[in-house]
Amino acid sequence: MSAPVQEVDATLVAERLTSALDAEQVCVEAIVLEDYSHDYGHVADPQVPLAVVFARDATDVQQVVLLAGELGFSVIARGAGTGVSGGVHATRNSVVLSLERMDAILEIRAEDETAVVQPGVINSDLNDAVAVHGLMYAPDPASHKISTIGGNIATNAGGLRCAKYGVTRDSVLALDVVLADGRLIHVGRNTFKGVAGYDLTSLFVGSEGTLGIVVAATLRLRYLSADQRSIVALFPDLEGAAAGVLAIGKARVQPAITEMLDSGTMQVLDSIHGTHLTDRGGAMLLIRTDGYGAAIEEEVIRKVLTELGAEVSASGDATAAELIEMRRNSRGDEQDDEFRAGEDIAVPRSQLVGYIHTLHEIADRHQVWVRVVCHAGDGNLHPTFWIDPREGQAGMKRLEAALDESVRAALDAGGTITGEHGVGQYKRRWLTWELEPDVLDLQYRIRGLLDPQGLLNPGKGI
Amino acid sequence: MSAPVQEVDATLVAERLTSALDAEQVCVEAIVLEDYSHDYGHVADPQVPLAVVFARDATDVQQVVLLAGELGFSVIARGAGTGVSGGVHATRNSVVLSLERMDAILEIRAEDETAVVQPGVINSDLNDAVAVHGLMYAPDPASHKISTIGGNIATNAGGLRCAKYGVTRDSVLALDVVLADGRLIHVGRNTFKGVAGYDLTSLFVGSEGTLGIVVAATLRLRYLSADQRSIVALFPDLEGAAAGVLAIGKARVQPAITEMLDSGTMQVLDSIHGTHLTDRGGAMLLIRTDGYGAAIEEEVIRKVLTELGAEVSASGDATAAELIEMRRNSRGDEQDDEFRAGEDIAVPRSQLVGYIHTLHEIADRHQVWVRVVCHAGDGNLHPTFWIDPREGQAGMKRLEAALDESVRAALDAGGTITGEHGVGQYKRRWLTWELEPDVLDLQYRIRGLLDPQGLLNPGKGI
Numbered sequence: 001m002s003a004p005v006q007e008v009d010a011t012l013v014a015e016r017l018t019s020a021l022d023a024e025q026v027c028v029e030a031i032v033l034e035d036y037s038h039d040y041g042h043v044a045d046p047q048v049p050l051a052v053v054f055a056r057d058a059t060d061v062q063q064v065v066l067l068a069g070e071l072g073f074s075v076i077a078r079g080a081g082t083g084v085s086g087g088v089h090a091t092r093n094s095v096v097l098s099l100e101r102m103d104a105i106l107e108i109r110a111e112d113e114t115a116v117v118q119p120g121v122i123n124s125d126l127n128d129a130v131a132v133h134g135l136m137y138a139p140d141p142a143s144h145k146i147s148t149i150g151g152n153i154a155t156n157a158g159g160l161r162c163a164k165y166g167v168t169r170d171s172v173l174a175l176d177v178v179l180a181d182g183r184l185i186h187v188g189r190n191t192f193k194g195v196a197g198y199d200l201t202s203l204f205v206g207s208e209g210t211l212g213i214v215v216a217a218t219l220r221l222r223y224l225s226a227d228q229r230s231i232v233a234l235f236p237d238l239e240g241a242a243a244g245v246l247a248i249g250k251a252r253v254q255p256a257i258t259e260m261l262d263s264g265t266m267q268v269l270d271s272i273h274g275t276h277l278t279d280r281g282g283a284m285l286l287i288r289t290d291g292y293g294a295a296i297e298e299e300v301i302r303k304v305l306t307e308l309g310a311e312v313s314a315s316g317d318a319t320a321a322e323l324i325e326m327r328r329n330s331r332g333d334e335q336d337d338e339f340r341a342g343e344d345i346a347v348p349r350s351q352l353v354g355y356i357h358t359l360h361e362i363a364d365r366h367q368v369w370v371r372v373v374c375h376a377g378d379g380n381l382h383p384t385f386w387i388d389p390r391e392g393q394a395g396m397k398r399l400e401a402a403l404d405e406s407v408r409a410a411l412d413a414g415g416t417i418t419g420e421h422g423v424g425q426y427k428r429r430w431l432t433w434e435l436e437p438d439v440l441d442l443q444y445r446i447r448g449l450l451d452p453q454g455l456l457n458p459g460k461g462i
Numbered sequence: 463m464s465a466p467v468q469e470v471d472a473t474l475v476a477e478r479l480t481s482a483l484d485a486e487q488v489c490v491e492a493i494v495l496e497d498y499s500h501d502y503g504h505v506a507d508p509q510v511p512l513a514v515v516f517a518r519d520a521t522d523v524q525q526v527v528l529l530a531g532e533l534g535f536s537v538i539a540r541g542a543g544t545g546v547s548g549g550v551h552a553t554r555n556s557v558v559l560s561l562e563r564m565d566a567i568l569e570i571r572a573e574d575e576t577a578v579v580q581p582g583v584i585n586s587d588l589n590d591a592v593a594v595h596g597l598m599y600a601p602d603p604a605s606h607k608i609s610t611i612g613g614n615i616a617t618n619a620g621g622l623r624c625a626k627y628g629v630t631r632d633s634v635l636a637l638d639v640v641l642a643d644g645r646l647i648h649v650g651r652n653t654f655k656g657v658a659g660y661d662l663t664s665l666f667v668g669s670e671g672t673l674g675i676v677v678a679a680t681l682r683l684r685y686l687s688a689d690q691r692s693i694v695a696l697f698p699d700l701e702g703a704a705a706g707v708l709a710i711g712k713a714r715v716q717p718a719i720t721e722m723l724d725s726g727t728m729q730v731l732d733s734i735h736g737t738h739l740t741d742r743g744g745a746m747l748l749i750r751t752d753g754y755g756a757a758i759e760e761e762v763i764r765k766v767l768t769e770l771g772a773e774v775s776a777s778g779d780a781t782a783a784e785l786i787e788m789r790r791n792s793r794g795d796e797q798d799d800e801f802r803a804g805e806d807i808a809v810p811r812s813q814l815v816g817y818i819h820t821l822h823e824i825a826d827r828h829q830v831w832v833r834v835v836c837h838a839g840d841g842n843l844h845p846t847f848w849i850d851p852r853e854g855q856a857g858m859k860r861l862e863a864a865l866d867e868s869v870r871a872a873l874d875a876g877g878t879i880t881g882e883h884g885v886g887q888y889k890r891r892w893l894t895w896e897l898e899p900d901v902l903d904l905q906y907r908i909r910g911l912l913d914p915q916g917l918l919n920p921g922k923g924i
Contacts, residue, residue, distance in 0.1 A: 111708055111812035134714050156657045167655055169664075170632060185900045191808040192840040193629055194878035195618045195668045196885055196896050197924050198905050202631070202664030206657045223714040246573055252596050252685040253754065292715065292762065293755025300754065346653040350573035378654040379574075416656035423658055434658050438647045442912075443660050449907055462659050 008073045008093040010050045016071060017051055020063045027052045036096045041086035041426050049090040054098045058184055058215040064097050066182040068455045076457050077209040079119060079151030082143040084342060085424025087155060087208045091459050099150050105129050113221045114173060119150025119214050135221040138165035142330055150214050156206030158420030160257045160328055163377030165222055169205040174218035177204055180451035190218060208422055208461035211450045225290035229298035230320035233310040234281030238262055240308060241283035242353040245376040247304045253297045257288035259327050264371025280311060286324050340386035341403055345410040346419030349379045358409045359383050366402040380419035425460050470535045470555040472512045478533060479513055482525045489514045498558045503548035503888050511558040518563055520646055520677040526559050528644040530917045538919050539671040541581060541613030544605040546804060547886025549617060549670045553921050561612050567591050575683045576635060581612025581676050597683040600627035604792055612676050618668030620882030622719045622790055625839030627684055631667045636680035639666055642913035652680060670884055670923035673912045687752035691760035692782035695772040696743030700724055702770060703745035704815040707838040709766045715759045717839065719750040721789055726833025742773060748786045802848035803865055807872040808881030811841045820871045821845050828864040842881035887922050
């Protein structure tokens with residue numbers, strides 16, 4: 001599963017790629033190699049790829065994979081490179097295979113509520129294209145305006161609307177996949193239901209380019225709601241906000257969006273947007289209802305939260321909608337740097353408050369800062385830990401220790417090390433904390449079955 | 463993947479099972495062996511098992527699997543035996559491992575909206591237990607009052623509520639699985655979201671006991687709606703009813719239930735219940751809305767269908783609710799016999815009318831009868847073909863030919879050979895029509911990886 005040990009001849013690789021494809025599809029310019037050498041995740045081991053290849057179709061992908069097997073380089077399939085776990089970081093002897101140019105929406109079947117797309121289609125472009133039919137592609141990672149469907153599939157991406165509409169896996173009906181041996185297979189089906197054979201589609205979704213390379217996907221679409229209601233609720237503290245989340249659940253309302261922000265995150269919003277949220281409370285919920293029940297659900301939520309003592313926005317308040325859109329398109333204040341680390345924990349919903357307290361306790365003890373935003377509807381938290389950059393590497397040991405403890409605490413609370421970002425390169429150190437040895441062994445054996453030479457994205461995922 | 467060729471010593475098997483477990487857990491009485499030798503599916507090759515074992519816990523299951531490896535018998539894990547594809551039919555040298563007694567609901571975590579159950583829990587028993595918390599377990603196969611959660615998981619069972627709430631796979635978060643080598647593993651997680659490692663949970667769901675034996679499951683629960691609205695709409699013909707299904711979709715309403723019945727099915731209802739449905743139309747829709755939008759959605763649907771010329775029940779009509787409950791609990795008029803065959807096709811929704819016409823054309827040409835009921839919301843059809851039993855085997859060739867053609871036509875329409883019943887033993891003849899050789903090969907290799915000796919339910923599934 002590790003990268004080929006033998007050093008690969010970069011010149012030969014470039015030559016062979018250039019003769020197999022069009023010359024303009026193969027790039028070895030230093031600046032491009034550097035650009036394509038990493039995603040938005042933390043880079044622990046900087047490497048540059050041997051080449052960057054821009055595929056136009058499935059045949060190109062097959063050619064590259066076949067050459068990889070022959071020459072011994074590894075293949076890192078890549079969408080827009082917006083991942084945050086180092087899932088497409090370059091490794092030694094690797095070629096980055098960009099699927100950005102495979103960006104065609106091949107078919108929209110409005111009556112069937114499905115679409116067939118190439119992997120390079122941008123998530124929000126698909127949403128724009130199907131919106132005219134009153135449909136939406138539900139998974140909406142914060143990167144939806146810049147990330148590709150192929151990347152979303154590779155990480156089984158989530159987003160804000162998951163609690164109601166499911167994650168990427170729940171919207172993928174079928175895939176065309178190029179395997180490590182160059183074969184192109186079609187798994188899944190066109191129908192919403194189907195149980196003929198094992199669910200290989202779900203096996204490929206979330207496999208981070210390690211089991212095969214997705215070259216087309218048949219997606220299930222959902223109904224775009226004409227009516228959307230947005231609510232902002234401010235609470236004195238996180239206990240109040242988390243109680244609000246559970247109270248909405250007990251009222252049996254399933255909002256499309258339920259975001260919980262702590263005061264640290266509210267401070268960031270205040271500083272960027274000139275709002276005064278922190279003057280009004282210590283935690284907040286951003287909630288959106290949709291569908292034909294949107295208005296009724298809005299009223300139920302407003303009532304439930306008001307009874308809990310929250311300051312709830314008036315119905316139709318434009319600020320509420322704006323704040324939610326701001327949140328939907330926000331990936332944090334900027335890219336993580338070496339002094340800041342964003343996390344992606346999920347815990348059972350009942351554990352939200354306790355876990356956030358634990359986070360603050362950990363941060364205090366290690367003298368690092370933390371703020372938290374979460375997709376509270378499904379217990380998916382994004383804590384950000386940081387230190388003062390002036391501390392330099394001196395503070396980093398404390399930051400790393402805090403991170404490790406926060407992950408351990410999530411597992412102790414019945415949670416997972418990654419709700420939606422993927423393991424990539426960055427979270428492999430925690431994977432054995434979550435998966436028992438027999439399960440990890442089984443995963444490696446499945447990987448070995450599909451990619452015995454270890455050509456596909458070695459050192460990532462599992 | 464085939465059953466062990468060598469004949470196994472039945473006496474030795476019974477002795478060893480009896481000494482490994484309690485004597486009362488092992489049964490070799492002829493009447494019990496016969497009872498447990500098949501499910502509700504068509505029996506092409508009658509066999510009796512060597513023994514029937516009633517497991518009490520995971521350790522029992524491990525013991526049986528280890529003995530199977532040692533002595534060479536195969537293990538057919540079984541819930542209530544209510545499947546209709548022969549997924550638990552006995553094969554040569556097999557032991558039937560009943561999980562019926564593992565029927566404990568281990569935990570209900572109402573705030574987390576999850577439950578942990580043993581595989582022998584009856585689907586509707588779980589629903590009764592969680593209803594007091596305002597929750598439901600959504601997958602509701604027609605057998606929900608008699609089938610087990612373990613069996614539902616084995617077949618990735620569907621039901622009437624799938625279009626809105628998803629199939630079994632969408633409600634399974636984690637599984638405890640005994641592997642063919644006797645190891646007990648835990649796959650999945652407690653949280654709604656999670657992407658650490660490959661999705662082995664989805665691989666086991668729907669694998670019909672061929673990859674491992676599920677001994678516990680963590681399930682996601684959904685909100686039980688306080689408000690439910692039921693609608694009956696009668697149409698002159700199937701075109702009208704199918705147009706109604708698409709019109710509801712275009713109005714962007716997602717009912718919890720959308721059943722379409724043809725006149726043949728309406729005749730059956732009339733004869734059983736003394737209704738006069740066939741006097742009022744040639745096809746009908748049974749629709750249920752739920753959630754906070756139930757009443758609004760009911761009005762939208764009533765308006766849309768009335769405009770299409772349907773005879774739509776009045777709001778609050780008690781008959782509508784009764785008819786839907788009747789349908790929810792109906793598995794057809796009775797068990798299939800040798801002169802009647804029930805099918806389980808799914809096609810893209812836009813193909814519903816065309817496909818049903820093809821079914822009638824096929825039936826006419828082969829001089830057999832057909833009637834159709836479908837979960838129209840997700841394009842899942844259950845045609846029933848039959849002949850006059852007085853024809854005896856003479857008519858069977860025509861029935862089989864009609865069945866084959868109906869399956870081929872479904873695939874031609876972009877559909878699948880089984881929407882929710884599973885492949886079992888009965889549908890393997892069609893599996894190669896749907897899955898391309900490379901995909902089937904990959905499935906066999908995964909099966910071989912998990913069960914190299916071919917101990918688990920040989921001759922079923924793939």
